[in-house]
Amino acid sequence: MKEKLIEKTLMLLAFSAIGALLLMAVFIFKEGMPIIFKVGIKNFLFSTHWAPTKGHFGVSSMIVSSLFVTIGAMIIGVPLALACAITLAEFAPQRVTVILKPTIELLAGIPSVVYGFLGVVLLVPLIRDYLGGPGLSLLAASIILAIMILPTITSISIDAIKAVPYSYKEGSLALGATHWQTIRMVILKAARSGIITAIILGMARAIGETMAVIMVAGNALRLPQSPLSPVRTLTSNIALEMGYAAGDHRAALFATGIVLFVFIMVFNVSANIITKRWRRE
Amino acid sequence: MISFFFIALLGCRLSTKEGVVCTIAGSTSIQPFVEKLAEIYMEHHRGVIINVQGGGSTAGIRSVRGDVADIGTSSRELRKEEKDLKEIVIAWDGIAIIVHPDNKVKDLSLSQLRDIFAGRIRHWSELGWSHRRIHFVTREEGSGTRNAFEDMVMHNVPISDEALVEDSNGSVREIVAHDPHAIGYISYGIVDQRVKALRIDGIEPNLRTIKEKRYKLTRPFLFVTKVAPHGLAKDFIEFVLSPEGQKILEREGLIGIR
């Protein structure tokens, strides 16, 4: 009897995470959907005019900015992360990897506000003085995000590369391929799903980051014209205006959250599907 | 509406201790000054609690009407439909237009200022300085300072969507202090030596010009109550208006009413 009770209790606990997820979805949709219906989904998603206290609720420039910032972060971050992963998994001596992998993972633990602050103090003046514009820009946000997602991508990619069966590598080397040829044609192919998962998770982290972006992106509402334009992402829109928002304005910020939520779920689900395939392989 | 709801809940939680608790809610521009005053007031009067909350001017005024805050604070003039409430000016504040100290521009007219923020004047050369673009910084939608700026300067011309947007007086000042080509507007109370406040229509913002309302971008800091204040609220307001309270406000950079 007591055993049964314990089992039931534990089962309830096991549902806590998924319960929290559902509750979260319900609350954010409940707060945000009314305003989306009020202004119309098309208007909300495709208008660039955001002036919530004057009745304009278009988030398209923020969606575009969020995507650009994320893509920029990927262009800068992915090659670096893959280079690290390949080096540490294949070239570096075991002793070095054991030390360097946790060191890189430590980068993930540095508070995002510290990254943002370093961006403001070091990166923004460089961009302003040498490239022009106000410095607070899409480029600055992308660089800071690239550094922030490096550890995620590197660490998962290392695991994926290490999971490739040793026999693959042996076979290739035995056929006379060089180590690099083996990596490029055999190992990276075999680890492909794992690496893609790593990249998707990195993207999810980049599109969801708030504090660092708000500090370096400049938060202007216009669609980005160049990498030096200041931009406002979905996340920074929420954090920037939540302080005083009331009524429809507040609802519109929750609606911004819905858009972000949908993006993240798409990333999560695709990462999940690809991971499953990776496991099967 | 919701912040109102929140303050209502907060009020309920505290109402058990009525008499020794005074809740003040409203403008976040005024909040730091009132916090300072409350801190000193509570040192004088052991056992009483002055609870200072933000929420914005509009939420503050609403919470007074709903009896959940004893005093509301507002950093803008009351609107017509709000005039039935009792208002007490506790200090004056100027909205300073700030630029980097290296900036050669010293004086702007109100219409030039409007054109800058509307995106119609785009280069400093049009104002007699360098050929670089003007980086203009505004506050976020909903901010009381932005409201006041729009009322006094923009007159229904929208602020351009090219503007950099920051969510506090302090962060606007930080950007202007580091970018030689930036311009922004902040509360006069927090202007420091790292930025330069411009003359507007030939008048420099300082204690005298703001007090005499000759400086055009002057706004009152208001305490708002539903009925004539009584009890602890009355005592606290008297403290704020007393020479000691006013001296504290002036030390923090505001302009006293005397």
Next chain:
Amino acid sequence: MAKRINPLMLQRIVKAQLWSLTGFTIGILFFIIFFISIKGLPQITLEFLTSNPVDMGRSGGIFSTIVCTLYLIFVSLMIAMPLGVGAAIYLTEYTRESRLTHIIRFGTECLAGIPSIIMGLFGFAFFVMALGLGWSILSGGMTMSIMLLPTIIRTTEESIKAVPYELREVSFSLGVTRWQTVTKVVLPSALPGIVTGIVLGIARCIEETAVIIFTVGSSLRLPESFFDSGRTMAVHFYILAREGISMPNAYGTAAILILSILFINLSAYYLARQFLKKIC
């Protein structure tokens, strides 16, 4: 047609490039830590740690923010730990892989991917407003605990899975019930893994900002109870730095933040290695 490069030559070039990119990345990490340490460590004195912020943080120390951070960690872990460990026990000891566990795992993974700003919005709408807890350490702790759940579930699950099956068999054969087996045999062996989860949770509480601003608020007063609003170190740093209130104090706070994260990560790493040693 371009001349083919000798594969060995190519390998040498690629290797050099990869190594330099790796060096660059590691360099960034060390640069960040050194930059903050050099600017921040001189600010840290006993007085800085033990006095409250004065004048919005322009002077004084960071004592109240340390207290607030500790309270927050305490509340978050108190909620997340039983939930997470319980969930992990259920997933490993009480069920077989089935559709149900797949759904639970998928939900947990999705939760891990939710950005903190969404967590913050939810915590604000639910705990702060709907439940009427106001901006308080309690609201923040509950929101944070949801954020910590996936990590704690995962690390606990992994460490429970690593406990050899024979231990359970011996226990069962002695007629001990499942729950007793779990508490007396499985959990003690899995302890280091659980502790790793907790340590990672602590780090998460220290570094988080967006959630805290939305749910705990940013009041500088020393929190007296879990119902009080407060300001954690990360939020304090954010406000000091962003509003340019005091750069020396901002660097000092950043140094404390980085040092504690460094210390926490090292101990998590150490624990994980101890754990590996034990089961190998």
